[in-house]
Amino acid sequence: MSDDYDATHIQVLEGLEAVRKRPSMYIGSVDTRGLHHLVYEVVDNSIDEALAGFCKNIDVSINADGSVTVVDDGRGIPVGNHPKYKKSALEVVLTVLHAGGKFDKSNYKVSGGLHGVGVSVVNALSEWMEVEVKRDGKLYYQRYERGAPTSDVTVIGDSKGTGTKSTFMPDSKIFETTEFNYGTLITRLRELAFLNRNIRISITDSREEELEQDVFEYEGGIISFVEHLNQSRTALHKAPIYFEREKEGTIVEIAMQYTDSYGEYVYSFANNINTHEGGTHLIGFKTALTRVANDYIKKNNVVKGDEKLTGEDIREGLAAIISVKLTEPQFEGQTKTKLGNSELKGIVDSMVSEGLSEYMEENPKVAVIIFQKALDARRAREAAKKARELTRRKSALEIGTLPGKLADCSEKDPSVSEVYLVEGDSAGGSAKQGRNRRFQAILPFRGKIINVEKARLAKVLKNNEVLSLITAMGTGIAEDYNIEKARYHKVIIMTDADVDGAHIRTLILTFFFRYMAPLIDAGYVYIAQPPLYRIKKGKAEHYVYSDRELAAKLEEIGENNTYVQRYKGLGEMNPEQLWETTMNPDTRTLLQVTMDDAAAADEMFSVLMGDEVAPRKAFIQKYAKEVVNLDL
């Protein structure tokens, strides 16, 4: 072998070693989020192959042993000799950092960005990985362990057709958890199917005896996405409005539909990545929409004088997807989810301008309905402003007046302070007695919390429970929100483990999601996990948190009819028990609420809290486990 070969060989190993040493640099984190990125990375390569026009079907499965397989019917990763590395191109793709899937730059590669790090990263972070390629009538195979090949690329049979099949087992030495969540994968794979019309993506979970399977394929693409977002809302016009434009290799697609709801549900994507932080494409869209609306109402005398709509007014009740695909995306911002390409602003602005003006001309009745709604929003916004000023003045006057029912902690440093939001007076009483009053505050809820999905801000601010929640948090809400003023860095929702408890928890979370999103983003929101059962055997006591744990514990202590108490509510626990099981930082378990995917969370809240019963039922049946956990 030549010196050249040795040198590149060493470089390859050093590259993979770097990935294993600092995995977070390549996949963001080694928690459940990073774990799922492995799957997205592999799937992205198949999506690229589909966007290049060579692949139609992508099948993902979680196997019984916990590994994941991704199969596509693309051209298959090339297997021939790679001139620089002097080995099979397949091996290069799997073992060389940033080699990516494509050698040919003219290939239309759109995935990438956030997790476009290449499959070699997945390989490096897997205990083992196996790849099969169907090409030229043959079936090629190679296996790797922690990134290093355990064999050469070998022909193991004949093949019909072409494609790539990759199976990997995430390395438990790297990841905090190696258990894939079916619901998490479904959400992203369905989103990919919406964003890339006519690709068929299936997912199968073979871990339990009963197979789970879902297939996603949308002829309507992002039009279907918008219909999906609005499934439990009442639309103001039948079909979503849709525009598409291609300019110098950049594709822009927009779908939008108004409903009678009060929220704004506008999501932007660049190369299939959710641009949480927005960017030029989103600015172009918003600017054009506001301008077209104001031009129209003026020209058609919808308003007298020069009343103007703000962007917020015209986006009330709007669900929209802006999806752009471009060859050289510039991702900026804190989480690299802000599109920076300046040319996009103009492209999107002019296409929305032209497209919408034309739509309004052709559908004047729809235009009137939409603008009436925007004018309503404008009036409500002014009323809300007054109401907010009132609450602000009130709290400024009654300086330091926290809600009467808040039992505050003595600690003044927010970073070590916690507040428990507790359902009902009796549980509130136990929590007050059981807590450590130095750093734990208790805010009990008595009355109904308003469903913020169904009311505008002015009305929300009249709800007593919401008002005391806002004052206790100290941060203000919506545009006035200031996370720096947060009085507690742990806000813990503690409700009964029953249907009513789940409902109250969802109401509180919906409020946080719509009006205090930064609180969730900051990771300050948690859900307490009270036990379901207490087992008493002689003098020993055990608390268990699920039916499965109950069965396991009974077997462990060799009993089947020990004294078992089922807790129907928090109120049945005395203060000491509540402290021991649910509030003591040394022994409790808290679920942190995360907002990985705003569109998915949005879907969940609108379905759970919206008008339509059928989608809610279907959703709860499908995600029963996740709904109970509310792990967004």
Ligand code: 0RA
């Ligand atoms: C490089 C070149 C070609 C295909 C691919 C990569 C490719 C990569 C992956 C990764 C997952 N599935 C994939 N499918 C294809 C084209 C080679 C040719 O000209 O045939």
